[in-house]
Amino acid sequence: MRLNASDHARVAGAIAAAEARTSGEIFCVLAGQVSSYRDISLAWAAAAALLLPLLLIPLGFDPDWFPGVADGWEAAHLAAQPLSVSHAIGVYVVVQAAVFVTVYLLLRIPALTRLSTPRGIRRDRTRQAAMHQFLAHGLHVTEHRTGILIFAALADRQVEVIADEGIHSRVDAGIWGDAVEALTEGLGEGRPADGFEAAITLVGGVLAEHFPPxxxxxxxxxxxLVEI
Known part of the structure; x- marks a missing residue:
């Protein structure tokens, strides 16, 4: 869901119109994804590899279930016990490895990656990425500390609005919720430019009220608007 030149022009125009009524500064960023969440997939795969093979034990786990592992000559029952134990351990390890690889590969499918990643983690990483963009684009060094970043992460399905301390100290943080909702709605309906325009208009209205030109x-x- 990338924006074309016309969409970028619309967003830039909305920012200019909003800033004409305020001394605040608005900047927008659209990110494809803020994290690969590979560590989350690895954690789920490791947990599955440790826990799922345990389900075989109540079923009477036997290496003979896996053809070729226990095939061979055994000298005698007692002498063969250590060998049977080593076979069982070896098979169990192979099962664990197979479960680990299978679960990890499944969770690298984008839809499953998102579903398996707790929302709190996605929110935190989106906030970190948004703060990085806030600092990278100099929104923290405006003359009266009135910079605002509107940030959206597509794959993560998260939206953040970050206001500098000049605004944050005078405006209730909950007031940005309408802007977040407007942008979220636009993104969810496949109309990112409309979403950004609506969010910019709402943010601009708040800025105009508290920070006139x-x-x-x-x-x-x-x-x-910058796409990353």
Missing amino acids: RPRNPNEVPDR
Whole structure:
């Protein structure tokens, strides 16, 4: 879900229109994915490899279930016991390895990766990525600390609005919820440009109310949306 040149122009125009009524600065970022979540897939695969093979034990786990493992000559019953135990351990390890690889590969399917990753982790990593973009684009060094970042992560299905301390100290943090909802709705319906425009309009309204234009009102941050 990438934006074309027309979409970028619409978002830039919405930012310019919003900033005409305020001394605040608005910047937008659309990310494809903020994390591969490979560590989460590995954790699930390791847990599955440890736990799922245990289900074989109540069923009377026997290496003979796996053709070729226990085939061979045994000298005598007592002498063969250590060999049988080693076969059982070896087969169990192979089963664990097979479960680990199978679960890991399944969880690398994007839809399953998202479903297997707790929402709290996706939210935290999206917030970290958004904060990185906030700092990288200089929204923390505006003259009156009135920068706002509107950030969306497509694959993670997360939206963040980050306001600098000049705004954060004067506006209830919950007021950004409408902007988050508007952008989320647009993304969910496959209309990212519409979502960003709606979010920008809402954010601009809040900024205009609390931070009207100053006599000297330079444009400190480019009016545009960045895709990463």
